[in-house]
Amino acid sequence: xSERITDAAALLAGKRTVRCPYPGCGVSVRYRHVTPxxxxxxxxxxxxxxxx
Numbered sequence: 573x574s575e576r577i578t579d580a581a582a583l584l585a586g587k588r589t590v591r592c593p594y595p596g597c598g599v600s601v602r603y604r605h606v607t608p609x610x611x612x613x614x615x616x617x618x619x620x621x622x623x624x
Contacts, residue, residue, distance in 0.1 A: 575600075590614065594621035 579589045587604040601618040617623055
């Protein structure tokens with residue numbers, strides 16, 4: 573629950589948070605002011621559990 577609150581606060585500050593969908597994995601990536609290519613790279617990194 574606290575993760576959702578901090579994610580919402582970050583969103584209000586203009587940041588985007590992407591979390592790994594793998595159950596029990598705590599990896600997340602937060603970014604703002606990046607190019608679309610960099611946003612895709614960061615999203616791919618966060619959501620591909622085999623890379624972390």
